[in-house]
Amino acid sequence: xxxxxxxxxxxxxxxxxxxxxxxxxxxxxxxxxxxxxxxxxxxxxxxxxxxxxxxxxxxxxxxxxxxxxxxxxxxxxxxxxxxxxxxxxxxxxxxxxxxxxxxxxxxxxxxxxxxxxxxxxxxxxxxxxxxxxxxxxxxxxxxxxxxxxxxxxxxxxxxxxxxxxxxxxxxxxxxxxxxxxxxxxxxxxxxxxxxxxxxxxxxxxxxxxxxxxxxxxxxxxxxxxxxxxxxxxxxxxxxxxxxxxxxxxxxxxxxxxxxxxxxxxxxxxxxxxxxxxxxxxxxxxxxxxxxxxxxxxxxxxxxxxxxxxxxxxxxxxxxxxxxxxxxxxxxxxxxxxxxxxxxxxxxxxxxxxxxxxxxxxxxxxxxxxxxxx
Numbered sequence: 627x628x629x630x631x632x633x634x635x636x637x638x639x640x641x642x643x644x645x646x647x648x649x650x651x652x653x654x655x656x657x658x659x660x661x662x663x664x665x666x667x668x669x670x671x672x673x674x675x676x677x678x679x680x681x682x683x684x685x686x687x688x689x690x691x692x693x694x695x696x697x698x699x700x701x702x703x704x705x706x707x708x709x710x711x712x713x714x715x716x717x718x719x720x721x722x723x724x725x726x727x728x729x730x731x732x733x734x735x736x737x738x739x740x741x742x743x744x745x746x747x748x749x750x751x752x753x754x755x756x757x758x759x760x761x762x763x764x765x766x767x768x769x770x771x772x773x774x775x776x777x778x779x780x781x782x783x784x785x786x787x788x789x790x791x792x793x794x795x796x797x798x799x800x801x802x803x804x805x806x807x808x809x810x811x812x813x814x815x816x817x818x819x820x821x822x823x824x825x826x827x828x829x830x831x832x833x834x835x836x837x838x839x840x841x842x843x844x845x846x847x848x849x850x851x852x853x854x855x856x857x858x859x860x861x862x863x864x865x866x867x868x869x870x871x872x873x874x875x876x877x878x879x880x881x882x883x884x885x886x887x888x889x890x891x892x893x894x895x896x897x898x899x900x901x902x903x904x905x906x907x908x909x910x911x912x913x914x915x916x917x918x919x920x921x922x923x924x925x926x927x928x929x930x931x932x933x934x935x936x937x938x939x940x941x942x943x944x945x946x947x948x949x950x951x952x953x954x955x956x957x958x959x960x961x962x963x964x965x966x967x968x969x970x971x972x973x974x975x976x977x978x979x980x981x982x983x984x985x986x987x988x989x990x991x992x993x994x995x996x997x998x999x
Contacts, residue, residue: 652728653683654691654757657735658795664749664802672700675740675753675798680733680789687759690725694767695740699751699800699841701883703744708782712774715872716883721770722782725760733792737783746839748802755796773875810836810915811907813843815922818851818903820894823932825854827891828924830871830882833907836915840907842883845871845890848926850898853880854891864889893938894928901926 657678664670677695681687701717711722720740728734745751758764768774812834820826833840847853856870869884871891882888903924909917932938 650685651683652681652685652687652730652759654679655682655789655792655794656755656757656796657791658793659753659798662798662800664800666803670802672743672745672749672751672800673798674742675755676735676738677740677753677755677796678733678735678787678792679757680787680792681728681730682789682792684730686730687728689727690723690760691728691757692760692763693722693724693755693757695720695722695753695755697743697751697753699749700743700745701841702741704741706775706777707741707779708777709779710781711777712770713777714770714774716874716881719768719774721768721774723760724784726784731789733787733789734784735787737785746841748805750801750805752797752799768875808913808915809839809910810919811840811910812916812919813905813907813922815905815924817925817927818848818890818892818894819927819929821930821932822894822897822928823937825891825893825938826851827889830888830890830905832887840910842881842907843888844906844908845880845882845924846904846906847880847892848898848901848903848924850896850901851892851894851903851926854893856889856891894926897928 659675662673664672675695677693679691679693697718702713702720703717706713708722710724711720713720724734740753814831814834816828816831818826818828830843830845833843845853853871853873855872856864861868861870869882869888871880871882871888873880880890882890903926904921905924906921909920914920
């Protein structure tokens with residue numbers, strides 16, 4: 627394993643990610659972790675990570691540091707916990723802030739290991755982490771405060787360790803004993819049914835596999851449809867154990883990566899003859915014994931066209947069709963009330979006009995010369 631030393635600019639640099647000459651910035655060396663083999667006994671589990679870093683530069687990180695931890699082959703098996711950490715929706719990435727100065731020559735490890743992780747019975751994966759000065763992120767770093775979920779529990783702390791124990795690394799690989807056997811990963815197809823102009827949903831099945839299984843299913847929606855993610859409010863109103871397909875902002879693809887069947891929603895924009903999407907799983911690390919079944923069709927069956935006034939609004943980054951439906955219902959109720967109120971008023975006005983007309987006629991007849999005679 628090669629040594630990794632992340633060198634980033636400190637406060638006062640010309641811009642984020644801009645490297646200066648050596649000696650005027652903090653430099654971080656990370657702990658080296660030996661690869662871990664998971665036994666096949668019942669109680670064996672994926673190891674928990676205790677990351678560590680040291681400032682081996684010549685200047686401090688005066689405002690503290692940020693640590694990013696990514697996980698492959700498994701997911702963090704807990705709700706967002708530490709209040710100084712931000713957790714990705716897919717539970718595979720965590721950003722933790724440590725807002726205390728890190729002097730040059732100081733080394734630290736987390737006061738406790740990271741949360742437990744969950745993976746398949748046989749797994750090959752890794753933790754990877756990096757560290758930089760707080761307020762000075764590398765280019766293209768995610769806006770984790772805006773898009774990730776902050777923990778609500780006690781803050782994750784740091785404990786001092788000798789910098790001399792940090793030989794360079796930042797990666798902990800793990801593998802189940804006997805994982806090297808090739809596997810057969812497969813996915814079955816499914817069909818989306820609905821009317822043009824409306825949302826339609828389909829349950830995306832979990833992959834079929836022998837040996838260690840894939841972690842996610844990639845979705846390519848059929849032509850004529852648009853991926854329509856569920857809003858947070860909609861998710862709360864659905865069954866608690868329902869899992870949802872999401873767009874990965876890092877590569878722009880749609881994935882279903884829940885441990886159960888996942889719910890996919892699209893908007894059917896128009897009819898396209900022969901339109902067909904695709905479900906697929908990646909090939910195992912050591913090769914697939916039957917790669918032809920790693921993909922399956924996502925078919926589209928159009929059952930009609932939505933009537934006027936019932937088409938859903940355009941898909942946004944966070945659509946809320948329930949709100950649109952409520953608005954439509956309010957508009958409909960308003961029109962009904964208007965009709966109920968307007969019709970009787972119109973009838974009353976007409977009757978009043980006729981009555982006044984008759985009275986005027988009677989007065990005119992009673993005062994006419996012919997009637998006086």
